[in-house]
Amino acid sequence: MKNSIYTAPVYKLEELNNLFIELTAKNCNQRCHNCYIDFPLSKNIKDFISVDKIKEGLNDTKFENLHCIYLTGAEPMTHPDFNSILRLCLKRCNVCICTNASFLNEKKIRFFKKVEEEGLDINNEISEIKNQIFFKLSLAHYNEIESDKVKYRGNYRQTIYALKTLSRYNFNSILSIQNFYKLNEKEILEMFNKVFKDNEINNTDIQITVSHPAYSDENFSKPASKTDCMYGRTLSQNGIYACPFLSNDYRGRVGSSLKDYSKTIMAETDYCATCSKNNNFMFTIG
Ligand code: SF4
DSSP states (O other): OOOOOOOOOEEEOOOOOEEEEESBSSOOSOOOTTOSSOOOSOSOOOOBOOHHHHHHHHHHTTTSOOOEEEEESSOGGGSTTHHHHHHHHHTTSEEEEEOOSTTOOHHHHHHHHHHHHHTBOTTSOBOSSOOOEEEEEEESOSSHHHHHHHSOTTHHHHHHHHHHHHHHTTOEEEEEEEOTTOOOHHHHHHHHHHHHHHTTOOGGGEEEEEEOOOOTTOOOSSOOSOOGGGTEEEEETTEEESSGGGTTOGGGEEEEETTEEOSEEEOOSHHHHHHHHHTSOSSSOO
16 A cells, blocks of 8 residues: 655745735735635724834844845735834835735825835934835736736736836836636736736836646645745744744744744645745745
């Protein structure tokens, strides 16, 4: 009889280069069909991380070589202190805002440019180094109807508008394509370049990444050589987690503070199977 004992890979943190800060676990103004978050019925959950917790996290990591802080959620821009948190983090290193794009109107984008250009810290003192703000948005298809079926109605237009406006203000964006339709990667890139051209968007400001969901019949036949948990940790109101997927999931909990947390994680969840299938970062920008 074939031995069917399965052992999950153990991934070790090589260096803490990426800090994901979950600004809220459940507060979002939208409900994407494909979202990995298990939302309550009410949209008005006030589970925001405190600014003090973020300051403590930044202090605990002051000797780490952080490349980028990712502001994640649910929707991070619903946090009432979002602007102060952005300034606080930008003082430390580059910041990537992972958003559903619905708050990215021209006024807000102009404000972000001002914050980035001024290099202001929270006390309005000039920082020596100007760090950059990046934006991470996502779509599921180059066709509006197909993409909105996976996300929510209106998401495609909001995202294309946001990409166009961000590009006008010289921001770099990452467009993450979640390939639920199992399309050919070459086709995805070609068709998005056409979409950008049709919408007069400068595609050199946009990096497209394609990720493939794992399906239930697949598992970790091969451990990944590159995962978010090898170079990052997530700070949430409830503790420290291996990555944003496993935030608030006991299987991904690695400690209670960034002073002292586990550097290893047993990659045993379906999300870990997705990382193994992609053999690449799912959140971290290249
Ligand atoms: S979901 Fe991916 S990044 Fe998160 S712990 Fe599992 S393998 Fe690591």
